[in-house]
Amino acid sequence: MQLRPIEKRDNAAVAQLIRHSLEKEDLAIEGTAYFDPYLDDLAGYYQATPRSAYFVVEDNQMIIGAGGFAPVSEETAELQKLYVHEAYRGKGIASLLLRRIFQEAQKEGFIKLYLESSQVLKQALKVYEHFGFTALEAPMSFGNSHDAMDVWMLKDL
Secondary structure (H helix, E strand, O other), X not given: OEEEEOOHHHHHHHHHHHHHHHHHOOOOOOOOHHHXXXXXXXXXXXXXXXXXXXXXXXXXXXXXXXXXXXXXXXXXXXXXXXEEOHHHOOOOHHHHHHHHHXXXXXXXXXXXXXXXXXXXXXXXXXXXXXXOOEEEOOOOOOOOOOOXXXXXXXXXX
């Protein structure tokens, strides 16, 4: 198993992982990552966005997890598009990604990490709580909100 930065060759597999995951949870709807205009070129998006990073976990040449962050303010980054293949959930893949994301976000000078999620994603919410994210009553206003999401969390890095 290898954790590494996303590369252009990973774009299709990562987009498929994200779309499939959202379809399985009936979240293939407007206002989610499913319709993100950059979803089919995440490598290009994150390479072109200062103070951001996106990672994949590869096992036997298959992308089994992915996630990253990008700035939403000078001191806050947003955890973005963290997904784990359903056959690999509960095996520490999300934890591996989160630890790397925390480390890299701190290197970029961020002191907080924000996320938007859904009540439907109960397993993911448990992971976020385990890693110290706390619930907010409303989304932070950065202008890029996924308006279909109904859970907002923040963590001090």
